[in-house]
Amino acid sequence: MTTDHIVPKSVYYLIFAALMAGTAITVAVAFVDLGAFNTVVALTIAVVKATLVVLFFMHVRYSTKLTWAVVAGSVFWLGILLALTFSDYLTRSWRTYG
Amino acid sequence: MLPDTMHAPGGHQAVLAHHFDDLEQQKDAATFGMWVFLVTEVLFFGGLFCAYSIYRAWYPEAFAAASHSLDIVLGAVNTAALITSSLTMALAVHASQTGQRRQLMIFLVLTMLLGTLFLGIKAVEYAQKFTEHHVPGPSFHFEDETLSAHAQMFFSLYFVMTGLHALHMVIGLGIMTWMLVWAWNGTITAEYASPIEISGLYWHFVDIVWIFLFPLLYLIGRHA
Numbered sequence: 001m002t003t004d005h006i007v008p009k010s011v012y013y014l015i016f017a018a019l020m021a022g023t024a025i026t027v028a029v030a031f032v033d034l035g036a037f038n039t040v041v042a043l044t045i046a047v048v049k050a051t052l053v054v055l056f057f058m059h060v061r062y063s064t065k066l067t068w069a070v071v072a073g074s075v076f077w078l079g080i081l082l083a084l085t086f087s088d089y090l091t092r093s094w095r096t097y098g
Numbered sequence: 099m100l101p102d103t104m105h106a107p108g109g110h111q112a113v114l115a116h117h118f119d120d121l122e123q124q125k126d127a128a129t130f131g132m133w134v135f136l137v138t139e140v141l142f143f144g145g146l147f148c149a150y151s152i153y154r155a156w157y158p159e160a161f162a163a164a165s166h167s168l169d170i171v172l173g174a175v176n177t178a179a180l181i182t183s184s185l186t187m188a189l190a191v192h193a194s195q196t197g198q199r200r201q202l203m204i205f206l207v208l209t210m211l212l213g214t215l216f217l218g219i220k221a222v223e224y225a226q227k228f229t230e231h232h233v234p235g236p237s238f239h240f241e242d243e244t245l246s247a248h249a250q251m252f253f254s255l256y257f258v259m260t261g262l263h264a265l266h267m268v269i270g271l272g273i274m275t276w277m278l279v280w281a282w283n284g285t286i287t288a289e290y291a292s293p294i295e296i297s298g299l300y301w302h303f304v305d306i307v308w309i310f311l312f313p314l315l316y317l318i319g320r321h322a
Contacts, residue, residue: 006196007192012188012189015185016181016182016184019181019184020178023178026313030317030321031320039318042313042317042318043310043313049306049309050306053184053302053309054302054306057184057298057302058298058299059295063129064126064129066126066130067129067130070133070134071133073137074136074137074140077137077140077141078140078141081144081145082144082147082148082151086152089152090155
């Protein structure tokens with residue numbers, strides 16, 4: 001795991017093509033009625049695109065374990081932020097009293 | 099390991115700050131620092147995405163209708179512009195690592211042009227919102243009166259989220275101008291490419307934020 005790893009240009013072009021394809025698919029799928037799954041599909045594609053950018057454009061695929069830990073930490077803390085907030089706001093209608 | 103010439107007795111290489119053992123350690127520290135900053139940025143935008151999710155869960159009809167009024171073509175073109183700018187940024191990093199100064203400058207300029215195109219299109223969209231009275235405030239008016247109050251909530255989030263994203267783009271353009279000067283005056287070399295690399299991390303992060311903003315703001319309610 002060397003830090004002076006130079007990512008070949010071909011990898012960048014491949015990722016670029018994947019990101020553009022992902023964008024086209026996202027737009028196309030938005031016009032199809034999948035009910036609640038429209039959001040699921042859109043967010044899944046967005047997460048895949050973001051992961052490609054992080055791993056290849058941002059070189060995390062070739063980075064130190066410390067960088068991996070920081071990236072994982074950001075996802076973890078974002079998870080806490082969303083999970084704890086949603087567990088309040090999105091469950092308020094579940095109340096059966098008062 | 100670095101070649102011995104960089105550990106020449108009596109002084110460090112000019113680009114190596116005195117508190118680092120070698121360039122590799124210096125680069126690792128710079129990368130680490132940028133990533134820690136990006137963690138705070140993830141949580142900064144994360145709070146806004148969290149607010150968006152809650153209001154959208156509460157008012158799905160108003161959010162779908164308001165989203166439908168955004169210009170999907172301009173939004174898609176901007177997404178393509180930003181993804182392409184991420185490619186040119188990645189190629190700029192490649193050029194800096196291989197010591198191709200001329201190519202580095204070309205790719206930095208291309209990245210800035212695409213970033214400027216993005217901001218220009220965003221300005222056109224904002225201007226449309228003003229003529230449509232879709233800017234939250236006293237003159238706000240939404241076509242479907244029954245959804246007006248909650249549609250205004252959507253547009254508030256739209257302006258805060260895209261506005262803060264655009265601010266990050268403007269800062270990114272400033273950083274790229276700085277990097278262009280450093281590329282031009284020869285500060286950036288194959289051995290000292292880390293300023294371009296960590297500036298690239300910031301640019302790619304801003305691209306990632308838009309990757310989530312585009313479907314969540316422009317594409318909900320298109321099938322309705």
